[in-house]
Amino acid sequence: MPGMLYLVPTPIGNLSDISVRCRETLEQADFIAAEDTRVSLKLLNHLGIKKSLVSYYEHNKAFKGNVIVDRILAGETCALVSDAGSPAISDPGEDLVKQCAEAGITVCAIPGPCAAITALSISGQATGRFTFEGFLSTAKKSRREHLESLLNEQRTMIFYEAPHKLLTTLEDMAAAFGPDRPISLCRELTKLHEEVIRTTLGGAVDLYTQQPPKGEFVLVLAGAEPKVQEAATPEDAAKRVAALMEGGMSRKDAIKQAAQELNLPKNVVYDAALEI
Ligand code: SAM
Numbered sequence: 535m536p537g538m539l540y541l542v543p544t545p546i547g548n549l550s551d552i553s554v555r556c557r558e559t560l561e562q563a564d565f566i567a568a569e570d571t572r573v574s575l576k577l578l579n580h581l582g583i584k585k586s587l588v589s590y591y592e593h594n595k596a597f598k599g600n601v602i603v604d605r606i607l608a609g610e611t612c613a614l615v616s617d618a619g620s621p622a623i624s625d626p627g628e629d630l631v632k633q634c635a636e637a638g639i640t641v642c643a644i645p646g647p648c649a650a651i652t653a654l655s656i657s658g659q660a661t662g663r664f665t666f667e668g669f670l671s672t673a674k675k676s677r678r679e680h681l682e683s684l685l686n687e688q689r690t691m692i693f694y695e696a697p698h699k700l701l702t703t704l705e706d707m708a709a710a711f712g713p714d715r716p717i718s719l720c721r722e723l724t725k726l727h728e729e730v731i732r733t734t735l736g737g738a739v740d741l742y743t744q745q746p747p748k749g750e751f752v753l754v755l756a757g758a759e760p761k762v763q764e765a766a767t768p769e770d771a772a773k774r775v776a777a778l779m780e781g782g783m784s785r786k787d788a789i790k791q792a793a794q795e796l797n798l799p800k801n802v803v804y805d806a807a808l809e810i
Contacts, residue, residue: 715756
């Protein structure tokens with residue numbers, strides 16, 4: 535019988551956010567795969583759990599992934615944790631989940647702390663539709679391309695960012711989306727100095743030009759306003775009918791088509807076309 539892979543979210547600040555189910559899963563797993571074993575050891579000590587730990591992170595995941603899959607196939611149960619928050623979300627785990635799924639191993643994700651969702655829910659921005667953008671690249675070209683791809687995005691956008699790169703990121707965003715775009719800077723969530731700054735990109739640049747940003751941040755950026763299409767006028771209709779007729783269409787068909795294209799009642803287009 536193969537074992538299972540459990541994705542176990544851990545607190546993003548407040549240690550009381552560990553759930554009963556996460557604690558039980560960590561206790562019952564045969565081994566724990568951790569992004570940084572020293573960080574996870576602190577949490578396990580706090581929970582009073584003693585368990586064998588293996589490291590699984592960006593630079594050893596190709597090799598360690600196979601080791602973990604083999605152990606699970608041999609019948610062991612693995613709990614995967616990252617330094618904080620949900621494994622596989624801008625954290626190691628994505629590849630391991632894929633590898634396990636391909637090997638026919640059952641993967642179980644336990645719901646729990648995630649910085650992106652915690653930030654979105656208190657951002658004050660629209661939550662009905664959103665996109666998760668993770669970290670912007672540090673390479674200038676791909677960073678610019680990433681931002682350009684979002685220029686017409688109407689959904690709320692969620693970004694992760696490290697404090698020392700925050701000001702540059704806000705400046706690049708203000709240049710791309712304009713200084714008036716609303717943004718919520720969600721800082722130190724679930725920690726002592728938790729703070730949500732609801733401002734604009736220009737306001738955020740001003741703020742962090744005056745004082746260096748400290749702590750961990752999630753940026754929740756408002757989507758673009760929907761473009762309001764101006765209603766067509768009878769003059770537009772007359773011009774369109776004339777153009778269609780010049781192209782060889784009968785007056786009747788041209789009126790029908792122009793009415794459809796311009797979303798105008800047929801009688802309005804008909805009256806406008808009488809002027810031609
Ligand atoms: N997998 C984690 C999750 O989904 O919660 C995210 C890991 S990612 C490597 C780390 C980033 O998450 C930080 O740079 C920051 O943007 C965000 N983050 C983590 N904890 C946070 C907190 N307490 N407050 C604000 N942002 C946080």
